[in-house]
Amino acid sequence: MTVSISVVHVIVDDPDAAVAFYRDALGLTVRNEVEHDGFRFTTLSTDSQPEIQIVLSQPHAGRSQEDGDAVAALLAKGELGSLNFRSEDLDASFEKVAGAPGAEVVQEPDSRPWGARDAAVRDPAGNLIRIEQA
Secondary structure: OOOOOOEEEEEOOOHHHHHHHHHHHOOOEEEEEEEEOOEEEEEEEOOOOOOOEEEEEOOOOOOOHHHHHHHHHHHHHOOOOEEEEEEOOHHHHHHHHHOOOOOEEEEEEEEOOOOOEEEEEEOOOOOEEEEEEO
């Protein structure tokens, strides 16, 4: 039996800012956008791995008011996990991502003790994004 990653959900509070960040700064391609019950779901992927999709949705999408409020509170604290990307040119990728509207630099490109060279930013919603040199 083979198991692979299909979809990763990322919670965002401003769909327009999130799409701009993931599309324009990270270079992902928008594959689909759906509105349902007043909420927007946007599916993106990289051109090199189109089978792995990232779905951006809002805290209250598909959740009760109480659960949506709890997710929104965790999002505001930056406590909903992270996404890790790999780039062939970390410095160029970091420069583009760090300059994106709403992005917050967490760590400039640096060599890590375990051998990786990476950097970190927060997307406009506060989600941690790490980029590692390929």
